[in-house]
Amino acid sequence: MYSHAIRCILNVSAKLRKHKDLKDITLIYPTLIFARQQVLAYKSFHISAHHDIEEKLYIPRDQKERKNHFNDEAQKKIDAMVQENPELTKFMEVVKLEIELLRQNGVNVPLVLKPAHWLEILSKHSKKTREKYYDFLFKLEKKVENRKIKQEKNQELYEIYKQERDTAGVKTDVMVYGIARNCMFRRISDQTMNQLWNWNSLKSVMWGNKIVFDFSYEQYMNPQEIKSCAKQIMGSYAVNRLHNFPFNVYLCNVNLKGLLMTSLAKFIPTLFDDDFPWTVSSKSFIELFDKDSVVYLTGNSNKTLEKYDHNSVYIIGAFVDKCYKQPVSLAKAKQLGISTAKLPLDRYLHFGDGSNKNLTLNNVMSIMLDAQFNNWEKALEHVPKRKLFESRLRAMERKLERDMGKARILKPQTDIDFGxxxxxxxxxxxxxxxxxxxxxxxxxxxxxxxxxxxxxxxxxxxxxxxxxxxxxxxxxxxxxx
Structure with missing residues (x-):
């Protein structure tokens, strides 16, 4: 797998040694790094079609244009809802009066409500949930304001430092080292690291193992759970591109007009670019892969995943089930007639009392990335420690110490006799x-x-x-x- 890269490095090293000024330069260390890496099994080197879906979501690259785009789309949806139900205009007026009353009472309320916010408010029917959303928007506004203030202060401090640095450089003939000055090391920018990670993701399209996110559970989730699911998939994308051996990820059963895909496109604006390393498809994974090679990962399965099979395609349900606790993924797998498996959590981990075994999508992605080497002990380190027995026990001990401290403080000076x-x-x-x-x-x-x-x-x-x-x-x- 790395023979071509090693050969290129050795050829470059040999050519550099011919130059008189570069006799001591060698590139043996990168060669050793390549040689020490584990090589995974792969089936072929073909590059799959990134998008076999005809329609694409238009997502502007610029952040301001992207916000305006989503606000315009939200305003169109609100206008369509008002045409269907004219009483929504009265409800919006009532909400405006409610916000003004809360603001006068000193409750945390945002100053500006955009169409995207109004679309979210119209979906909330109780006053309590609306007040929670107002508080969230208020904190978001303050966070943006504090960030701007911090940037302005940092800019002022940088200008002062720049003046002091320039005056110090003029007075002395000594070379000055520091920010934006001379340095013996080359500065690695964020753009350079992003390019490296993007190339790491593109490698998976050629020889990475395949994994699928099933997007067919949107009907079982409320809007908040859908947004949480989109954030977890974004976290899975970040985890995958940083790993040494990333997956070739497929998004199947995609509904472009659904809220899940719209939310995911907000978090990943480059999702529909031609060079994006994920495959987005409206087809089912049964149509894309061989039915015998598909394994559905579900916690309700009776079969435990003993060993990672590089010839299998593992399916992860894009489902956040905070409210809906039915085993729909197991029912779907049985209906399609495909095999199922669950992670070996009970074999390697001791969960605490009261802690569930539900994991987020990015946690499952991290576990499966490390499980490619069949080292389950290392892979299951990505399970949150708060769910384990030792962490629960330490939390109970800390709570007992706090309660005993409160009891010592509140203990009366004289003991009361109840005889x-x-x-x-x-x-x-x-x-x-x-x-x-x-x-x-x-x-x-x-x-x-x-x-x-x-x-x-x-x-x-x-x-x-x-x-x-x-x-x-x-x-x-x-x-x-």
């Missing part, structure tokens, strides 16, 4: 003070009321009820009020 003799003594003291309180002076009133409350606390704590005394207490409270 029979103490109750008898307190009862006699209570009765004597009640009889003497026909016309109590103001100095003794607070003392008597304190004793009454203490007596009631003692009686309730020991489940002792005295109807006569309680009646006197209630009547005396009425006289005082």
């Amino acid at each position: 029979f003799n103490a109750q008898t003594k307190l009862r006699k003291q209570f009765n004597s003070e009640i009889r003497s309180f026909t016309k109590p002076p103001n100095t003794n009133m607070s003392h008597a009321m304190t004793n009454i409350h203490i007596y009631n606390a003692y009686s309730m704590s020991n489940k002792l009820y005295f109807p006569t005394e309680l009646t006197v207490t209630q009547s005396y409270h009425c006289k005082l009020t």
Whole structure:
């Protein structure tokens, strides 16, 4: 696999050594790096069609144009909804009054609501969910404002540093090292790293193992779960491009007009570019791959994935089931007649009580990337530690320590005696003070009321009820009020 690359490096090294000025330069170290890498099995070197879907979503590259594009699309949807149901205009006016009232009461409310925000608000029917969304938009606005303020401060500090650096360079003849000055190392920009990772993803199209995201579960998710699913797929894209042996990823059963694909296109604007390394298809994975080589990954399967098969195509359901807990992926696999498997979580991990075994899509992608070497112990390190027994146990210990600290702080200075003799003594003291309180002076009133409350606390704590005394207490409270 790397023989051609190693041969090229050795040829370049041999040519460089012919030059007198470059005798000591060698490229043996990169050769050793290539030689030490593990080589995975692959079936062919063909490049698949990136998009076998006729229609494409137009996503502008520029961030401002992209925001305006999505706001225009949202405004068109709102106009269509208003034409179908004219009462939505009244509802929008009510929402505007609601926002103004919340703003006057000091509740976190955004200053500007864009059409995309209104489209989200119209889908929320309860006031509580709308208030949560207002708070989210308010925090988002403040985050943008703080970022701009921080950028302005950093720019001012950089200008001051630049002036000091220039004056220092003029006064002295010594070479100055620092930011934007002389340096013995070449600066690696973010653009360079992005190009490297993009090439890493493009390699997977030629010889990477195949994995599929099934987009056929949009009907089972609410809008918030759909957005969460899109974010997890974006995280899967980031994890895949950083790995040494990335997957050749397919998106099947895609609905271009659905909310899931629209949300994913917002997070990955280059999704429909010709050089994007993922295959987007509206077809089912049964039509694209051999039915016998397909394995559906579902936690409800009875079969455990013992060993990663490089000849199999693994299917991951693009499904965030926070509310809908039915095994729809297993039912779909049985309906299509394909084999299923689940990750060997119970064999290598000890989950804590109350923690579920549901993993996010990017966690499953990270596990499957490392599982290509059949090292499950290393692959399952991507499972969140908060779900495991040791983490749960440490959390319970920390909570117990906090509770014991609170108990020590709130512990009274003197221990209260709840014995029979103490109750008898307190009862006699209570009765004597009640009889003497026909016309109590103001100095003794607070003392008597304190004793009454203490007596009631003692009686309730020991489940002792005295109807006569309680009646006197209630009547005396009425006289005082």
